[in-house]
Structure formats: C-alpha cells, structure tokens
Amino acid sequence: MGRLSVEPAGAGSRVTWREDIRVRGVPRYFDGLTRASSRALFSRVIDGLLA
Template sequence: MTLIEIVREVPLTAQESWDRLTDWERHGEFVPLTRISRTDLGFVARTGLGRIGFDDPMDVVESREPSFCRLVKRGRVVTGWAELSVEATDDGSRVTWREDIHVRGTPRMLDGLTRASSTKLFSRVIDGLLA
C-alpha cells in the first residue's frame, strides 16, 4: 500500500468545499478515460476505452457531512481506502485527501512511482473540483 496526503486551503466555505468534493460524478472530468456512476453503497469509476478497461468500485463506509468521508476501494485492480476531510478556516476551508492505494500485481519497489502518479492524479482532481 502507498499512502499519500494532499492538503489544499481554499477561499470556499467548508460546506461548498464538501459539496464539490463529494460530487462523485464530477471526479471523472479530471481523470483521463474515466467516468463515474453511483451505486447503492458509493460509486464506481470505470477507466478504459470501450470494452477494454477496469472498474474501481468504492464504498462510502463513513460520512459525517460536511467534514469527513471514508471510502473503501474494493476493485480487482485498485484496492485501499481514501479519507476526505474539510475544516473551516478563517479564510475559507482546508481540504485534506488521504489515500492508501495499491495496484494489484505491482511490486513494492514501484511504490514510489505509484505514490508520485497518484499524488499528481488526485491533486488534479482536487484542484479541478475546488476551482
């Protein structure tokens, strides 16, 4: 597993940051070749072209609106968990995205690459949603 943490301070209220971060379908706008659909327990990110691709199902296992959400990734390719938290600040809000991610079949010696690429990808998602 590879742990990443991304923190952003934005001039949005905590509620507005929360609403944007948990607009799950919009996450796909910032992840290449991916679309998001809701399920009874959370959502599924489908990444690929046509029939070639994979599903990344995520369950929302804890939600305390508008401050905390925990997701569990239970896919055949991507596993792990993510926690999104939002705190009010004097100037807006602080958003923290923590994720422990593992791509099945990837050896530990590639954890640095997984960390770097995941940080870049999820930074793009967060920055896009909060823009």
C-alpha cells in the first residue's frame, strides 16, 4: 500500500511517499535490509524525475 502527501514548504512543496513493501518468502528479520534498499532505489528514481 502506498501513501502520498503534499504539504506547503516555503515557496514550494514537500512531497512524502510512504509504501509498505513485503517480499514474499523473505522473513521479517530482513525488513531493515528491504527498507534500506527500497529507500535507495526510490530516492534515485525520484531524483532522476526531478532532474
């Protein structure tokens, strides 16, 4: 499930994207690794879109 919020920030806007990601067959023990890799991937995608 994804959630997107847009809030005013100075002369622009602040966009926050939150998504719950579960990888089938991967135990919750690895949630930290999944979270870190997902954050890195989505950050690169968003940076590319904003460039």
